[in-house]
Amino acid sequence: MMANKGAHCLLTYVAFVLALSLASASDPSPLQDFCVAVNDSTSALFVNGKFCKDPNLVTANDFFFQGLNIPGNTSNPLGSKVTPVNVVQIPGLNTLGISLVRIDFVPYGLNPPHTHPRATEILFVLEGTLYVGFVTSNNPDNKALNNRLITKKLNPGDVFVFPEGLIHFQFNVGQTNAVAFSGLSSQNPGVITIANAVFGSNPAIDPDVLTKAFQVETNIINYLQAQFWYDNN
Numbered sequence: 001m002m003a004n005k006g007a008h009c010l011l012t013y014v015a016f017v018l019a020l021s022l023a024s025a026s027d028p029s030p031l032q033d034f035c036v037a038v039n040d041s042t043s044a045l046f047v048n049g050k051f052c053k054d055p056n057l058v059t060a061n062d063f064f065f066q067g068l069n070i071p072g073n074t075s076n077p078l079g080s081k082v083t084p085v086n087v088v089q090i091p092g093l094n095t096l097g098i099s100l101v102r103i104d105f106v107p108y109g110l111n112p113p114h115t116h117p118r119a120t121e122i123l124f125v126l127e128g129t130l131y132v133g134f135v136t137s138n139n140p141d142n143k144a145l146n147n148r149l150i151t152k153k154l155n156p157g158d159v160f161v162f163p164e165g166l167i168h169f170q171f172n173v174g175q176t177n178a179v180a181f182s183g184l185s186s187q188n189p190g191v192i193t194i195a196n197a198v199f200g201s202n203p204a205i206d207p208d209v210l211t212k213a214f215q216v217e218t219n220i221i222n223y224l225q226a227q228f229w230y231d232n233n
Contacts, residue, residue: 079109128178
């Protein structure tokens with residue numbers, strides 16, 4: 001009886017450890033204080049897609065970025081501009097699992113539906129009024145959660161979270177410019193703008209595929225694929 005109980009406890013513990021090992025963030029945890037990214041293939045250590053700079057050569061500038069107080073150029077069809085601060089701008093972010101963006105909007109400017117394949121996003125509104133939202137994943141077994149749209153109108157000081165990988169957007173519904181800052185749980189969160197990826201891929205997706213997927217006439221797909229899909233990142 002005691003042996004069975006001990007075996008049960010051991011199996012429970014093993015299952016718990018396995019669960020913890022699977023419940024990891026998008027970026028693996030670092031095994032050193034830092035790994036400043038450097039484009040040098042002769043470096044000894046390769047972590048998170050970047051080579052590590054010799055720690056003896058690291059300086060404060062490897063962890064520094066300036067200019068996020070400067071508004072991005074919103075003179076584009078979307079009326080918005082995303083200014084990233086990730087591992088490309090700050091090499092010291094390599095292995096640290098975090099990054100930042102500034103998003104500027106003109107009135108009725110839009111950060112169009114997109115996803116971050118490697119990060120959850122937490123957004124803070126500094127100025128203006130934003131209508132934001134995300135769409136849940138396919139869930140045919142639960143109609144209440146199947147592609148459910150979750151939205152909120154945000155004002156200065158408000159914070160909103162967009163779960164990792166889900167399609168989301170931000171739209172300036174105010175009559176003045178808007179500014180927001182977002183933290184992301186990856187040094188390189190990535191971005192997939194839905195319209196750009198579907199209708200502006202290179203090479204183009206076969207129109208027959210999109211005609212079937214969207215259940216529209218081929219001439220509509222041809223029209224959409226012929227448009228210029230602006231990237232505000």
